[in-house]
Amino acid sequence: SPSSPQEPNKPPPVANGELRLNGKGKKLRKPRTIYSSLQLQALNQRFQQTQYLALPERAELAAQLGLTQTQVKIWFQNKRSKYKKIMKQG
Numbered sequence: 001s002p003s004s005p006q007e008p009n010k011p012p013p014v015a016n017g018e019l020r021l022n023g024k025g026k027k028l029r030k031p032r033t034i035y036s037s038l039q040l041q042a043l044n045q046r047f048q049q050t051q052y053l054a055l056p057e058r059a060e061l062a063a064q065l066g067l068t069q070t071q072v073k074i075w076f077q078n079k080r081s082k083y084k085k086i087m088k089q090g
Contacts, residue, residue, distance in 0.1 A: 035075075039065045043072070047079050 062072045
């Protein structure tokens, strides 16, 4: 059977991992991102240098790693939260 051509300019149903509501008002979530070991290496390395990224730094890092800025932002948020928890334990 002939395969229908893909539409390259069709936006993904969920942009940048934001939540959105479907017709019934139920939240649709983007499945959780799986980072490659290379991406994690770069993110962790950067986190050791600084726990907070300025916007241009975030944009650059995201572009280098092929991630969205939202993904980088959330990764840093989660990492800070985890780091603080570990620090609290002593």
